[in-house]
Amino acid sequence: MRTLDLALISVFAPLIIAVLLIIVAPLRRAGRAAAALSVGGAFASVFASVALTLARLADNRVPEIFETTWLPEAGKSAATIGLQIDGISAPMLAVVSIVAFCVQVFSLEYMADENDEDYGRYFTWHSLFLFSMQALVVAPNILQLFCAWELVGLCSYLLIGFYYKKPSAARAALKAFWVTKFADLGLLIGLIVQYAAVGTFGWDAETVAKLGALGVVPVAVAALYFLAVMGKSAQFPLHVWLPDAMEGPTPVSALLHAATMVAAGVYLIVRAYPIFQAAPQVMVAMSVIGGVTAVFAAIVAIGQNDIKRVLAYSTCSQLGYMVAALGAGSLFGGYFHLGTHAFFKAMLFLSAGSVIHAVHSNDLSHMGGLSKKMKWTTLTFSVGSLALAGFPGLSGFFSKDQILESLWEGTHRDPLFWIPFLACLATVGITAYYMSRVVFLAFFGKLGEHAHHAHEGGIAMRLPLLILLVPTVIGGLFGGQFLGLLALPEVEFHLTHVTPVGVVALVLAFGGIGLGYVLNMTPAGAGLASATAPVAAFIEYGAVDRFWLGAYNLLMMALSRVFAWLDRYVVDGMLNGIGAGALTAGEWLRRFQTGRATDYVYVVMLGVVGLTIWSQFAALVGGSR
Amino acid sequence: MAFPILSFIIAMPALAALIMLFLPDEAKTAVRTIAVSASIASLLGAIWVVREVLARGPATFHFEERYNLVPSLGIQYLVAVDGWGASLLLLTGIITFAGAVASTTLENRPREFYIFLLGLVSGVFGVFVAQDLFVFFLFYEIAVLPMYLLIGIWGSTGKVKSEGPFAWAMDRLDVGGKEYAAMKLTLVLLGGSALILAAMLGMYQAGGHTFDMGQLAKVSFSPRLQWWLFPALWVGFGALAGLFPFHTWSPDGHAAAPTAVSMLHAGVLMKLGAFGVLRVGMVLLPDGAQQWAFAVGTIAVINIVWGAMSAMAQKDLKYIIAYSSVSHMGVVLLGAATLTVNGWNGAMFQMFAHGIMTALFFSLVGLIYERTHDRWIPNMGGFAKVMPLTAAFFTLACLSSLGMPGTAGFVAEFLVFLGAWQSANSWWAVPGGIGALVTAVYVLRGTRDIFWGEGPPEKFAHLTDAGFAERVSLWTLGTTLVVFGVWPRLLLDLIDTATPVYLAALQAHGAGVTP
């Protein structure tokens, strides 16, 4: 099959399903049938995108771009839409579709309790999301990427708000939408600035060369783009929406808020990397913000008792890694971590979903000792945690190593890179700690109160976990091939390459795991752990969240009331004043219509006298002229 | 002679109204059938025109019809259509159809309602194809006036608290009542037309005693004259487009108006104003447009932010939508002020997009109001459970409103902001974008408050979802919104045939425009 056909299938198969389900209401309401269609669409997408990736692996010389005019400008083309298949988009297509497929299959059982209508709706949005994400990945220019970017945001809104009857879910959906929408303004204005400066929305060498020659413009553009990245990829201080987004169904969290959608920000950086490279100042800032996010989110994750929120903060933290790496100039490190993280974090979330499905609670304190009841899940969650912590041999180990290495190299160029470097290094230990905490609290120790009736899910829930387990374990081994796709000749990747930084990280990781055991599985440590909880809680719902809430209340709510009051009582008031004034004047004038004939004659005579006097006066003035 | 398709489109609604004039009051079914048929006929005509204009290619006017009305004054009935006009014909056709269908549920004096409504529609069609300033003005007035009766008779009354420095005036005028709203709307809009008239006469006199817009476009009016005439047209037409600070008729008027009237008024009539600013003001007075561009754009930006912020504080459903119209019409005016191809394309596209979107909004609001007899959002909640289709379309309208890609609203706003940045005053794009953000906040909050949450309150538990006629209307508008958002070239190719021509003329006349 030709590349175009495959790309079309990979992007449009989910769309066709989504449109079908949206328009044909009975089909959607049938529930099971809708789900089957959706999973089928996802599978088609998996098939096509894997085929594309394999084709790329075989031959990665020229990017293939198919595009057509979308917006005309004076007869010419101002913007195109299309498909760009190259070494960057193809593997991402595969990652997205595989994770999405797994999540959808998992959902078949996880969401089975919903009524048919909601079930159908759920899968409709999933199909729409998959399309949007694929369209984002294959975007040949930043405008299409932006469109798809907004669409995935929309799907996120719809899926977080899936339980729309729950006020907290409704609030979370809005918060997620608003925060990301705010950040997206950066992307929107950035791409407008770019277009106004160079006349295209592309990221090709020619465009970047033109842009680079414009002094401060590339810095502005890159900074604006990065603002959007901060929103979408939940970078500090715009991360506030991500933990709340856990109000959505757990598979949604796995797909959107862990593996794919939040990674779109990172993908944007990867995609538009030449533009960022033209703005070195932004790169440094990016790295610093990424590092700060990584360590901040990790610290907050320590104190969480909701298993999903731990994972959410962990996602935040890991995205910080990626951003920090990209800022340090390591395209490979950041992007590679995106891929590995997508698999193991999706697996972690689905495992968590499996646990939640079993114990009907998110709270870690309700769990405990689940390893006795749920062996498969224990395995996948533990392996995922180890991968996250950077256990040697697992996928996370390799990608994280790349990141730390690149940051270390960064410190040689610019001392500012010490901040992300040290932050990320510390995060390795903290990550190992909080993940081991979760594993110990949930799966080991004594049986939790809700855990007695827990049991493993059916095949639909287990199969996706197992599928995802494979890349989690062996994904790192394919770093070389991945590097080949990116066509970065100057970067090297070795499976057995020991560096001082790597050793330090390894020590920290093991230290973290050990600490996790001591603090959570021994009585002595428990007290210490609970002492840190308030600190973490303070940081979580502390200054940052209050800042945004305050901004919302003050800038939006309070100010809007001022505007509305002014509009009603001053702007409109003046109009009313004129109207009522005219009426009053009319009323007042009427008093002179006394109804007495002699008064009328009086006025007539006054008029004549007035006229006479005026005409004499006018003649006088006119005569003297 | 070719078939006078434009006159056909204009005449169909008027003809239907004329027929209804002679029907008895009781013939409700016949009245509805005639009204919907006429709207379909006009819509089909409009679609055919759009197709033909696309096929016949750019630059010139098509389907010209010319008859003398007052030959010695050079007043003639002259209609013709270009890309701009055709796109707005299509808009009017769609909304008229949707409005006529949605109004079939009206039980109170439907015959008179349709007579006024269709009379108004004829006027609107006329404005969009008029190539003679005079005919333009004529149709413009016709389109404005029936609104008074439509709102006054079939409207709904709200209550507004009197306070602030003008409380005395508000008490006096019964602010919030439907008669008040109808009167304010009529007076402000016709007040605007007084200015238009003056400017028109100025052009007539200085332009060699002709009202022919094609002729006037060739005339080089002195910059000083243009400096005077342009603001008259801008404010005059702008009043109808919701130009700040003359926009306050819009929230009250739209809140008071019945469903189909709000649909048509916010959907089409406000575009008449913006179209006037663009087609008459800017195209015929290029110097004036350039001299005043800064003011036009800056006020438009104020419009965007002011409208959005005011909408945010509203608790009355109709007021939210009405203020959002004020905000979105600011986008149109901003696009016009940019004097760039993208800006003008965007302005025209926004007219279409906002027209469809706001018509959808108002049909939904009307649908809700018809069932609840309540517009107060805090009384609502959880409606999605009982009226899922309504909820879905409401969300769709919200998305277009906040500029979600994939809906027509995005394309329009994007082009306008792009044009704004390319214009001499790049900063316009920033408050424009902020307006879009604020829109996202208030529309989605509204959606949540109305549709989300645990089930509807007790008294609204019996609500039913959209009926057949309403569904036809919703699907028509909703589909249009998405189709044109996904593939904007359906319309943009059309608009883009006219824009560069006008803009080139403007720049040829003008002194210093941004390249």
Place this chain on the structure above:
Amino acid sequence: MDVRFYLSLAAVLFVTGVYGILTRRNAIGIMLSVELMANALNLNLVAFGRYGAGALGQVFAMFSIALTVTEVVVGLGIVVLLYRSRHDVMVNLASEMKR
């Protein structure tokens, strides 16, 4: 004698007539005042005829007198009606319609 003398007299007469209209409440009195005004202008006409305009002034005056008479006749008729409806000829009593 100068024409200005006649003109001044006419002006005085005219103003007297106006004053009469404004101060009289009785319809007959008002009619008399109107007559005074009419005579003032007739005086004007005749004076102008004498000083320059010739016979034309007299002719004009004749017409004017005739017209005034007709007017007064009609006016008296109206006064009669007023009396019939209100049993009085005080004009300002008839001020039912106003504002």
Place this chain on the structure above:
Amino acid sequence: MNVPMLVDFQPLLPDLVLLVGALWLLILDLLMPHGRKRLMAGGAIVTLLAAAAATWLYDPIGTVWGGAYLGTGLAVFLKRLFYVGGAVAVLGARTHVNEAYARRQGEYYLTMLFSILGMSLLTGARDLILLVVAFELMSIPLYVLTAFPRDDKRATEGAVKLYLVGAASSATLLFGLSLLFGLAHDTSILAIATHVQAHPSPLALVGAAMVIGGLGFKIGIFPFHMWVPDAYEGGHTPFIVFLSALPKIAGFTVFIQLLLARNGALATMALAPLLVLSVTTLIAGNFLALRQSNVKRLLAFSGVSHVGFLMLALLTRSELGLGMLLFYGVGYVFTNMGAFLVVHAVKNGGGGDDSIASFDGLVRRNGWLAAAMLAFLLSLAGIPFMVGFWAKLFVFLAVWEAGFYGLVVFGASISVLALFYYLRVVRAMFMNPPANEAVIDVDPVTNTAIVLCLLAVVGIGLYPGPLYDAARVAAVGFIGN
């Protein structure tokens, strides 16, 4: 000495037809039994139409009486307007007159015919004496007609006010004219204008001021308008149909003759006060109308404001302006007559007291009347496809061309204010619930008159070209002479 032949009177042929017809009717009225007097209306209409026909049969152009009467295109145009308008007024009044004054109805039409004869003579009066005589010939019957309902207190009150103000005003007018005459030593208007132009003097200004004041009464400009609402409210509506329309135009005819002669010499002299008067008239008329609750008073004040527009057209002192004044006059006459006829029909058929409230729910009591009234009100307001729209537009056009840009903006804005009170009536008719559901019947004759007015209003509104051209042609060459 030449013996005047009939052919010398050719420009006055229509007037002669009218005079002969009126005299013939006078005799007929004496002979006719009471039971058949309703035929008098037909006779009056035939007379008027015959006179109108005469304007078409012969070209009544030329001078009579040594230049005292000058038949011009303008005169012909106005004559036709007066005759046709008069015929419609007679038609509209017929039923009512037949019912209310069965025995005296002959007098009614006769008086009206003589008043029209006065107007008709005014159209060509170029000599002060003829002007004055014609003016009084028009005015005096109006006093009579106002007081025609003998037993109606309000009508009498209206007549008293009209008469008193009228008598004082005509004395003022004559006084002013006498001064002008004395200055020019000539009764020829042309001579006076020429003289005043050549030798401006304070006395001439006094004379002009008094003339304007005296005539201002007739056309009802501010502040000489105060009798207007009372007379309208008191008088019987079928007569107000006539009074509100034709005499005003006739008053303007005098204005035109006096002020526009010799390129508007007198008007130019007093331009500033006149402009101020027009503007204040527009303001006062509109503002006073805002809060009226009686439709007739409302229409009276609206009429005052329309006079303001006519004044603006006059003050352009251009041929275009004069032509547009004529067009406006035609529109005003038929619109106003139509509106008052509807008011009459509503009161007659539905009881009520002419208040706006008596129009409540008219659309459900008689849809046709409501629709007609809507058309008339919209025409008064100047809304397209009604004659009033073109009238306003053309006047604005002329005013703009004359360079009074600010006045155009002002006039257009104030006409928006006018919409407020017109819409109050519309609101009552269409939005308010009716006081009772009884259908309002209109007799066919009155209905015919309404239809005729409506045809004029809508017909000219749809196709104004011919009337515009006629008005332009009529105005050609007038100003310079």
